[in-house]
Amino acid sequence: MAEKWSLGGALRSMFVKPTIDDTTWDDLETALLTADFGPDIAERIIEELHEKVDRFRTTDPRDLQRMLKETLEEHFAKFDTTLRLTERPAVVLVVGVNGVGKTTTIGKFAKFLQRYGRSVVVGAADTFRAAAVDQLATWAERGGAEIVRPQHEGQDPASVAFQTIEYAKRTGTEIVLVDTAGRLHTKGGLMDELGKIRRVIEKQAPISEVLLVLDATTGQNGVLQAQAFLEHAGVTGLVLTKLDGSAKGGFVLAVQERTGIPVKLLGQGEGIGDLTGFTPHVFAASLVD
Numbered sequence: 001m002a003e004k005w006s007l008g009g010a011l012r013s014m015f016v017k018p019t020i021d022d023t024t025w026d027d028l029e030t031a032l033l034t035a036d037f038g039p040d041i042a043e044r045i046i047e048e049l050h051e052k053v054d055r056f057r058t059t060d061p062r063d064l065q066r067m068l069k070e071t072l073e074e075h076f077a078k079f080d081t082t083l084r085l086t087e088r089p090a091v092v093l094v095v096g097v098n099g100v101g102k103t104t105t106i107g108k109f110a111k112f113l114q115r116y117g118r119s120v121v122v123g124a125a126d127t128f129r130a131a132a133v134d135q136l137a138t139w140a141e142r143g144g145a146e147i148v149r150p151q152h153e154g155q156d157p158a159s160v161a162f163q164t165i166e167y168a169k170r171t172g173t174e175i176v177l178v179d180t181a182g183r184l185h186t187k188g189g190l191m192d193e194l195g196k197i198r199r200v201i202e203k204q205a206p207i208s209e210v211l212l213v214l215d216a217t218t219g220q221n222g223v224l225q226a227q228a229f230l231e232h233a234g235v236t237g238l239v240l241t242k243l244d245g246s247a248k249g250g251f252v253l254a255v256q257e258r259t260g261i262p263v264k265l266l267g268q269g270e271g272i273g274d275l276t277g278f279t280p281h282v283f284a285a286s287l288v289d
Contacts (some may be wrong), residue, residue: 107139123164
């Protein structure tokens, strides 16, 4: 089986050449486009690197490699990727269209938080699909979190969210993750439903984060699908799922620039432990090295 393409692999062959020449720049642009940076950002990065190479009067490809890493880190670091979870309980609304990996992300996020010694409860407020509640329960269990389920089929999502906050306060649970519907049977009512959930929660506790889950493999289409959430749900951070190594790594920067919202978590595998926080210098190094 052919080895998967990666940005790091493409760059390695480029930076072992004896000197920077025209083909270096062409190959670098191709590599950035293949890694899903998008034409505008790829062009901007190339321009910045041209300026740096001219300023330092270097012809050494290893200098270009170092400059690329620094430039990417500068771009990533323009966004504050810190998760704000200091309130008790810290309430996180998890939103996104169906099929992006929202349910699995919640289980992985619970596990991620547990690794830092935090107690977690999950609220199953996507009450429109019975299967969604069962699937969430499975992932919550894997993530070591408690779950508050609807008490009856079709229960109002906002009331499930309310009961979840009540549970957290009663038991001293530190972090609440509230699952929400990605689609409603009555079209157009989804944002109203999310607004209602927010209002009900905010009567009990402030909302610390609203995380929008995006599937990195769908690229720009994923952003278009999520536009309503971006406009109406008060999104504070993005979670990218299915980010397979560095092949789609450029999408992290593209989606931050496109939405103005920081990427806060990255899902890079299928396992319960495959969710990490987003750290600009670590991620830039993983792309380039």
